[in-house]
Amino acid sequence: MSCHILSYAIISIILTNPATRIGAAIAQNLASKGASLILNYTSDSSASQTFTLAQEIETQHVVTCLYIQVDIGFPTGPALLADTARNVFLSKSMPRFQDFEIKDFEWMYRINVLGPLLLIQAALPYLPNDRSGRIVNLSSISSSEGFVGQSVYGGTKAALEAMTRTWARELAERCTVNAINPGPVRTDMWARMPMEHRGGLKPWTSHSPLAAVREGLDDEEIFNQKEFVGGRPAYPGEVAGIVGMLCSDDASWCTGQVVCANGGMRMAI
Known part of the structure; x- marks a missing residue:
């Protein structure tokens, strides 16, 4: 028998519009497999749903679930998502x-x-x-x-x-x-x-x-x-x-x- 987890081997998943049914289902599925998530939403109307989903995921699974509002239709949006993933997850790979x-x-x-x-x-x-x-x-x-x-x-x-x-x-x-x-x-x-x-x-x-x-x-x-x-x-x-x-x-x-x-x-x- 064995039990093993890799220290901060976190998979960063960026989902567009996670408050939709498909996005929420994908997020729940990946969290159940141990993936930590960054949930991306675009419109103000999706903010409360995304926040609720992130809270549910962190309550049900031992993962980190962040949420961020960016518009990936502009160059600054994808760059901000990538920087967030790097700063939050890669910086934790060897925490002091x-x-x-x-x-x-x-x-x-x-x-x-x-x-x-x-x-x-x-x-x-x-x-x-x-x-x-x-x-x-x-x-x-x-x-x-x-x-x-x-x-x-x-x-x-x-x-x-x-x-x-x-x-x-x-x-x-x-x-x-x-x-x-x-x-x-x-x-x-x-x-x-x-x-x-x-x-x-x-x-x-x-x-x-x-x-x-x-x-x-x-x-x-x-x-x-x-x-x-x-x-x-x-x-x-x-x-x-x-x-x-x-x-x-x-x-x-x-x-x-x-x-x-x-x-x-x-x-x-």
């Missing part, structure tokens, strides 16, 4: 601790710490009694590497690792309990990550043994960025394979561990 608000802290701990705990409680009646069960929590090297801007996110992952060790003892007759700690992974979040953020990973990526880029094996984009980024991220299948290993019978003597899933970026005894 002094920028965190209590609601941000509570949201992240609720998902990354309370969520896994509630999931284990719900699964407890169905766990086997012969140690054949498997629980694999998805942590992160952020729990140990002290990345700038990840005091809260890294703290949630450290808490999850602590719970992993406790559950390994408490559930010893039912299942093994381990965690994995990926570093950068080539997901949609990686695709959206600004190049300056990728370059900031170079001190870690460049000393990860398995992050060395392989000409002819890794794709052209990764190859072309190797000097700037310092290496490559993991492919999702590489992380999934480690989870599969921990779920197999061969891992029956492994419990309470945080298993490397980061190409050697983090080596721990």
